[in-house]
Amino acid sequence: QTPAPTKATGNDFINVFETLSGKQAGVRKGHAKGVCATGEFEPSEQALHYSNSPLLRSGKSQANIRFSMAGGNPNADERARTPRGIGVQFITEKGEVHNIAGLTTPVFPGKSPEVFLGLLNTLVPNEQGKVDFKKVAEYRKQNPSTLGQFNWLQAHNPPSSYAHTTYFGIHTFYMVNDEGKHTPFRWQLVPETAQKQLTDEQMTSLESSFLAKQLEQDLAQAPIHLQLQAVIGQAGDPVNDPSVQWPADREVIALGRLTLTASGKNQCDPTNFDPNLLAPGFAPSDDAVLKLRSSAYAISFGKRLTGQ
Numbered sequence: 001q002t003p004a005p006t007k008a009t010g011n012d013f014i015n016v017f018e019t020l021s022g023k024q025a026g027v028r029k030g031h032a033k034g035v036c037a038t039g040e041f042e043p044s045e046q047a048l049h050y051s052n053s054p055l056l057r058s059g060k061s062q063a064n065i066r067f068s069m070a071g072g073n074p075n076a077d078e079r080a081r082t083p084r085g086i087g088v089q090f091i092t093e094k095g096e097v098h099n100i101a102g103l104t105t106p107v108f109p110g111k112s113p114e115v116f117l118g119l120l121n122t123l124v125p126n127e128q129g130k131v132d133f134k135k136v137a138e139y140r141k142q143n144p145s146t147l148g149q150f151n152w153l154q155a156h157n158p159p160s161s162y163a164h165t166t167y168f169g170i171h172t173f174y175m176v177n178d179e180g181k182h183t184p185f186r187w188q189l190v191p192e193t194a195q196k197q198l199t200d201e202q203m204t205s206l207e208s209s210f211l212a213k214q215l216e217q218d219l220a221q222a223p224i225h226l227q228l229q230a231v232i233g234q235a236g237d238p239v240n241d242p243s244v245q246w247p248a249d250r251e252v253i254a255l256g257r258l259t260l261t262a263s264g265k266n267q268c269d270p271t272n273f274d275p276n277l278l279a280p281g282f283a284p285s286d287d288a289v290l291k292l293r294s295s296a297y298a299i300s301f302g303k304r305l306t307g308q
């Protein structure tokens with residue numbers, strides 16, 4: 001039996017990422033492989049009574065975007081059944097900043113940082129360089145909150161384009177209005193065009209890196225639009241557990257429209273998409289996974305900006 005650790009720190013994650021993927025100097029310790037994009041965000045009026053945020057009130061914001069592959073491998077195989085990620089940094093006309101960073105899976109593999117860290121620990125190869133997949137499966141059985149994402153990834157082939165897939169914020173956040181009322185929500189970014197997934201055949205025949213080129217080709221045709229939506233929580237919906245999805249019938253409102261216009265430059269390299277950096281009018285939940293992300297991202301950011 002491999003029990004989940006009792007306490008996890010940001011450093012524990014950086015260490016296990018570096019063990020799993022090798023020391024990759026100067027790059028992100030998670031989501032190492034990615035591509036920058038730029039665009040703008042036009043807010044909708046639907047959320048104005050929930051939140052007094054300048055992001056929703058002050059006209060268009062600039063968007064600094066990065067799409068990525070989960071994991072610390074800068075050469076990750078883009079045909080793999082792993083999550084893809086998006087980070088968006090919104091910058092309002094007055095310079096207020098709001099970050100989001102989410103995944104293509106609606107849930108996270110662990111209800112706490114400790115359960116996720118324990119899962120990563122089981123993936124470390126033994127002295128013969130082999131991963132003990134029986135141990136991994138046993139750990140998953142003992143920690144069922146790791147299973148939701150795993151099952152989702154088995155049931156959905158990976159996207160064939162970063163621009164044609166839905167991204168989920170996974171954690172709960174709150175919108176805060178002038179009266180101080182906190183409304184729980186989970187964000188999602190939904191493409192306006194059809195979702196596109198790799199076929200089983202493409203999952204073996206395609207080369208292992210195509211997403212950056214595909215994004216460039218998609219953008220050469222036309223700008224790409226994604227709807228930023230808020231799924232509104234109801235009393236009793238779990239707010240601190242990122243491994244559990246809310247019931248499918250929850251109200252969905254529009255926060256605004258993200259338009260991508262260009263990709264392939266490097267403006268997102270020195271960006272830390274810390275998901276706890278929120279504009280006024282938004283607040284984080286007490287989700288321990290969400291809280292831990294700030295520390296892990298800061299360590300990774302400090303290391304990669306100093307060539308480590």
Ligand code: HEM
Pocket residue numbers: 013027028029030031034066067068084085086087101102103108113116168169170171242271272273289292293296297300301304
């Ligand atoms: C304990 C849990 C987690 C840990 C330790 C962790 C760790 C990391 C680290 C170290 C980075 C690199 C940061 C940088 O160098 O700027 C990163 C990036 C990222 N993570 Fe996490 N993460 C966690 C949970 C999550 C969750 C729950 C999500 C989605 C909801 C997520 C989505 C992302 C994305 C999209 C990026 C790439 C951002 C970018 O392009 O810069 N992570 N993560």
